[in-house]
Amino acid sequence: MNPEAIKETVLFVDDEESILDIACTYFRSRGYQVLTASNGREAVDILSKNRIDCCFTDINMPEMDGLELAEYIRKYDNTMPVVVMTGYPSLDNTIQTLKNGVVDFLIKPINLSQMEICIQRVFRERKLFTENIILSKEVEGKARLEKVNNELMCKNKELGVINRIMSDFSDLHESSDVFNQLVDSAVMLIHADAACFYLLNESTGQAIPIAFSKANNFISSSGSPKQVNACDSSQLFPLSEDPQIHTLVFDVVKDDQPLLIVENNGSGCLPDGILSFMLVPLKIRNKLMGILSALICQGECRFSEKELYYLSFMANKAASAIESLALYENIYNNLLATLYAFVKAIEARDPYTKQHSNRVTRLALAMAKVMGCSSEEQEILNVAGLLHDIGKIGIRDEILLKPGRLNSEEYDIIKQHPVIGADIMDNMGLWHREKQIVRCHHERFDGNGYPDKLKGEQIPFLARILSIADVYDAIASDRAYRKRMDESKILDIIFGGAGSQFDPAIIDVFRRMLESGEVAHVMADAD
Ligand SMILES: [Fe+2]
Numbered sequence: 001m002n003p004e005a006i007k008e009t010v011l012f013v014d015d016e017e018s019i020l021d022i023a024c025t026y027f028r029s030r031g032y033q034v035l036t037a038s039n040g041r042e043a044v045d046i047l048s049k050n051r052i053d054c055c056f057t058d059i060n061m062p063e064m065d066g067l068e069l070a071e072y073i074r075k076y077d078n079t080m081p082v083v084v085m086t087g088y089p090s091l092d093n094t095i096q097t098l099k100n101g102v103v104d105f106l107i108k109p110i111n112l113s114q115m116e117i118c119i120q121r122v123f124r125e126r127k128l129f130t131e132n133i134i135l136s137k138e139v140e141g142k143a144r145l146e147k148v149n150n151e152l153m154c155k156n157k158e159l160g161v162i163n164r165i166m167s168d169f170s171d172l173h174e175s176s177d178v179f180n181q182l183v184d185s186a187v188m189l190i191h192a193d194a195a196c197f198y199l200l201n202e203s204t205g206q207a208i209p210i211a212f213s214k215a216n217n218f219i220s221s222s223g224s225p226k227q228v229n230a231c232d233s234s235q236l237f238p239l240s241e242d243p244q245i246h247t248l249v250f251d252v253v254k255d256d257q258p259l260l261i262v263e264n265n266g267s268g269c270l271p272d273g274i275l276s277f278m279l280v281p282l283k284i285r286n287k288l289m290g291i292l293s294a295l296i297c298q299g300e301c302r303f304s305e306k307e308l309y310y311l312s313f314m315a316n317k318a319a320s321a322i323e324s325l326a327l328y329e330n331i332y333n334n335l336l337a338t339l340y341a342f343v344k345a346i347e348a349r350d351p352y353t354k355q356h357s358n359r360v361t362r363l364a365l366a367m368a369k370v371m372g373c374s375s376e377e378q379e380i381l382n383v384a385g386l387l388h389d390i391g392k393i394g395i396r397d398e399i400l401l402k403p404g405r406l407n408s409e410e411y412d413i414i415k416q417h418p419v420i421g422a423d424i425m426d427n428m429g430l431w432h433r434e435k436q437i438v439r440c441h442h443e444r445f446d447g448n449g450y451p452d453k454l455k456g457e458q459i460p461f462l463a464r465i466l467s468i469a470d471v472y473d474a475i476a477s478d479r480a481y482r483k484r485m486d487e488s489k490i491l492d493i494i495f496g497g498a499g500s501q502f503d504p505a506i507i508d509v510f511r512r513m514l515e516s517g518e519v520a521h522v523m524a525d526a527d
Pocket of ligand 1: 388389417441442470
């Protein structure tokens with residue numbers, strides 16, 4: 001049979017067997033599935049075992065009457081239509097059946113075709129009712145989906161802010177960068193009009209504003225958010241010195257808890273110009289280091305718990321960054337001190353080379369400054385200068401300390417020291433640029449140096465500076481195999497080497513420094 005031809009299942013409940021027989025015969029012939037029961041109790045039993053689409057019931061029946069059955073069905077499945085058939089209609093019965101969710105009321109004797117019209121109508125209504133429920137669920141589902149979607153978008157946005165904070169603090173090189181980043185992030189990411197970091201002075205108990213940033217459209221309308229140091233901040237941002245704000249800062253110091261003032265209610269707690277305000281402590285290993293503040297002075301936005309969370313998260317990330325930088329600087333300085341101790345030990349083996357690396361470094365740095373090298377380049381040159389001969393640690397004493405000239409075999413061994421030195425530094429995993437300078441400090445401008453025979457600008461600029469300082473100190477000092485050269489010979493070697501051994505442009509600078517007496521001054525200071 002075509003599944004579409006299968007009609008619904010109808011349950012007839014009546015204590016008159018003849019009515020059940022007629023209904024059964026008629027509706028089966030119309031394609032319906034028909035089940036019958038002689039009272040409410042039997043009907044309940046059938047309902048528990050079969051899927052019923054509609055129920056026709058008499059009212060007056062033994063054991064369980066039609067009204068009780070209708071009430072049972074309403075609780076059991078409120079989508080199932082119940083039609084009451086009675087030969088004794090009364091107002092009370094009618095009211096009660098309607099209360100029990102009965103959808104229609106037929107009066108006996110019942111016309112079969114009228115009954116069928118009733119069945120068709122209740123099924124149509126039931127279908128509409130079911131569709132309505134499905135539709136309502138769909139609408140509800142869509143609303144829920146939209147809510148979840150909005151929540152997801154919010155979470156995504158929050159995650160974006162958290163990621164941005166994490167990346168902002170992951171690549172900083174100095175502690176002072178951390179404070180500037182902190183106030184910049186507060187302005188950029190939580191849309192504060194201004195932010196200020198107060199450093200806590202433990203001995204005086206003062207909170208000193210050391211970093212400050214403001215939004216483009218706040219006070220000044222030009223440029224990106226500006227950072228200013230402590231002395232400028234009071235001029236650009238008088239609020240950082242405001243006594244009411246300082247009172248709040250000290251409250252946070254005392255209570256060790258973040259502070260959020262969503263709205264300035266004019267109680268005098270906040271200066272009049274501030275609409276919304278936050279303070280969070282910055283602690284390193286549980287010790288309070290300073291306080292970060294953020295404020296809103298214009299517009300409709302106000303800070304909430306979410307912004308307070310972001311600000312606290314920033315303070316935590318800044319604390320971790322400061323701790324890592326301090327640890328790194330400590331390790332770095334320890335390593336440099338250890339390696340320099342090796343250099344000193346090498347120099348101590350030969351009294352003639354005592355302080356050589358120190359003098360070379362001072363002289364090279366003086367030249368670098370005159371030539372306008374950046375502070376980063378000077379720091380690189382400082383490390384490379386101090387460690388430039390560390391490779392000599394691998395050279396045997398009988399060669400390193402040999403009085404008199406070296407034979408070619410011995411000279412070849414000595415020539416390995418730039419490579420040995422660069423390898424030692426390479427193993428430390430630090431100082432890539434410094435390592436290159438150490439490797440190249442015996443290269444010559446004409447390409448006849450060692451170990452790589454680099455030429456001209458192939459040799460790192462700082463190595464070209466170091467090479468002049470190195471040679472100058474070597475020939476201007478006493479050595480195991482000879483005395484200090486006289487001045488004219490020194491000048492001949494240095495200036496004669498312009499373009500062959502040395503970079504002529506740097507030699508020009510060195511000449512001016514010699515003539516001005518600066519070289520002598522640096523060398524005297526370094527001893
Ligand atoms: Fe050397």
